[in-house]
Amino acid sequence: MSFSSEVKEELERVIPDPRHCQLAELAAMICLGGRIGRGENGERKIELLSENSFVARKYFTLLKKTFIINVNADKVLQAIKVLDESGSPHQLSGEISPLLIRNSCCRRAFLRGAFLCVGSMSNPRKGYHLEFVCEYEAQARQIQQVICGFEIDAKIVRRKKYHVVYLKEGAGIVDLLNVMGAHVSLMLLENLRVEKEVRNSVNRKVNCEAANITKMVRAANKQIEDILLLQKNYGLSNLPDNLRQMAEIRLEHPESSLQELGKYLDPPVGKSGVNHRLRKLSEMAEGIKG
């Protein structure tokens, strides 16, 4: 099952107790995933279209909880406020009544219903992307507004005839899953993020160490070249004692660090002392080259 479906399956099982929340979730589902039509006898009917069986199951559960089953469609539409004053249905193109999502608990339920109907999420192993694909701009705006109300950043983009509300940041997606009540998915996502973070930081460290080693090897090669040049054109025995000893030790230990070289000297000197002497040798070599 895709990660997206896992989230939806989890959200299907989240049934809010208060009726206000149930109505808010139902309203989101009918507005975003519903169609209003006429039955054979002219009565109004609502259809809910969904690719996932658990979305349909949730719709049924909410209907059963909020209304006595077999209630007519008009009454449902009235209750979730998608009928206008004349009693005719909206095109379901607009937003749901703000009265339904006055409470923060209801706004969470609204987002849950919206995600179940038009939401999806990428596999977090491949990247972070969560989106709501809406047919109408007003719907996208309302979803964006509610998400931003939880201090989570969401943007809207046009994709063909759709208005897509999307989140691209791992942290924002984790927050939104939390708001909707998808706590198991959230933990899964967090674990993946931590894993990725650790992997990145190990990689960074390895890269950094590799870069340092390369730098060290390059510097050592240059020092050895310079010393060999001095040996050939000047003679190491003609160098002052401290530099001669330094040159010999470097040639004996081409792979040692400056710190290690310092310990081989008699008397031992620190890293900066070694650095100073090697620089001096290189300057003399440059003088010969020049």
Ligand SMILES: [Zn+2]
């Ligand atoms: Zn509520």
